[in-house]
Amino acid sequence: MKPYVILSAAMTLDGKIATETGSSNISGKKDLERVHELRKECDAIMVGIGTVLADDPRLTVHKIDADPEDNPIRVVVDSKCRTPIAARITNKDAKTFIAGANEYKYDFLVSDRYDVFSKRGVKFFWSGDKRVDLVALMNYLHEEGIRKLMLEGGATLNFSMIKAGLIDEIRLCVAPMVAGGANAKTLFDGEGFPLMDLAVRLELVDSYSLDKDLILTYKVLK
Numbered sequence: 001m002k003p004y005v006i007l008s009a010a011m012t013l014d015g016k017i018a019t020e021t022g023s024s025n026i027s028g029k030k031d032l033e034r035v036h037e038l039r040k041e042c043d044a045i046m047v048g049i050g051t052v053l054a055d056d057p058r059l060t061v062h063k064i065d066a067d068p069e070d071n072p073i074r075v076v077v078d079s080k081c082r083t084p085i086a087a088r089i090t091n092k093d094a095k096t097f098i099a100g101a102n103e104y105k106y107d108f109l110v111s112d113r114y115d116v117f118s119k120r121g122v123k124f125f126w127s128g129d130k131r132v133d134l135v136a137l138m139n140y141l142h143e144e145g146i147r148k149l150m151l152e153g154g155a156t157l158n159f160s161m162i163k164a165g166l167i168d169e170i171r172l173c174v175a176p177m178v179a180g181g182a183n184a185k186t187l188f189d190g191e192g193f194p195l196m197d198l199a200v201r202l203e204l205v206d207s208y209s210l211d212k213d214l215i216l217t218y219k220v221l222k
């Protein structure tokens with residue numbers, strides 16, 4: 001069993017979710033409000049450690065009227081438990097889960113960092129050898145009562161999730177901007193599929209303009 005997974009992202013017309021230097025200010029004001037409405041509707045919100053290190057996000061609901069209980073549980077996919085002590089994602093505004101890989105578990109459990117995070121109420125889930133097993137993680141989150149999960153990137157985690165068949169829906173903001181750059185992160189990076197015949201197929205189910213942005217909703221065909 002797994003939660004229903006909605007990938008949410010903002011990208012430029014050329015598919016970039018950040019520039020090479022890590023700048024990722026893409027959505028307009030109204031789109032940010034739309035994304036925070038979606039956060040409010042979800043039980044949990046998940047990102048990869050790359051996004052935590054690049055952006056230090058809070059992943060709370062703060063662009064719209066909201067109560068503290070509207071904040072979803074935050075999940076970091078972080079095999080080596082590199083989440084910094086000062087990372088805002090581990091603050092007391094909401095619950096946080098860190099998903100690590102078994103090879104790094106013991107060293108982490110005997111470290112001071114484990115004590116600091118535990119005192120803050122951060123929970124840990126271990127799976128996979130050197131990298132988090134995403135299927136096992138989804139199963140665990142479902143057992144924890146999470147039925148609707150928002151995936152907020154980044155490029156590497158997005159690809160692993162879609163390749164594993166774990167994404168059900170994609171909600172995209174396409175901003176009228178072109179960033180370029182062969183090394184700039186795209187919506188899906190990872191190793192990619194070798195043949196277009198293997199590409200994941202989608203069905204467009206909704207599209208509308210929001211100020212200057214274009215909002216697209218796709219179902220992932222299985």
Ligand SMILES: NC(=O)c1ccc[n+]([C@@H]2O[C@H](COP(=O)([O-])OP(=O)(O)OC[C@H]3O[C@@H](n4cnc5c(N)ncnc54)[C@H](OP(=O)(O)O)[C@@H]3O)[C@@H](O)[C@H]2O)c1
Nearest residue numbers: 009010017018024048050051079132153154155156157160
């Ligand atoms: N515009 C947007 O909507 C948006 C949204 C989010 C992020 N971003 C941008 O995306 C960029 C970050 O993307 P990123 O690709 O560098 O990092 P990422 O996808 O956030 O995190 C990738 C990391 O997750 C860890 N991981 C653990 N298990 C994994 C698994 N099974 N599959 C895949 N990854 C796994 C890996 O590190 P370990 O091996 O150490 O665990 C991996 O390097 C930032 O620049 C950020 O600004 C943009």
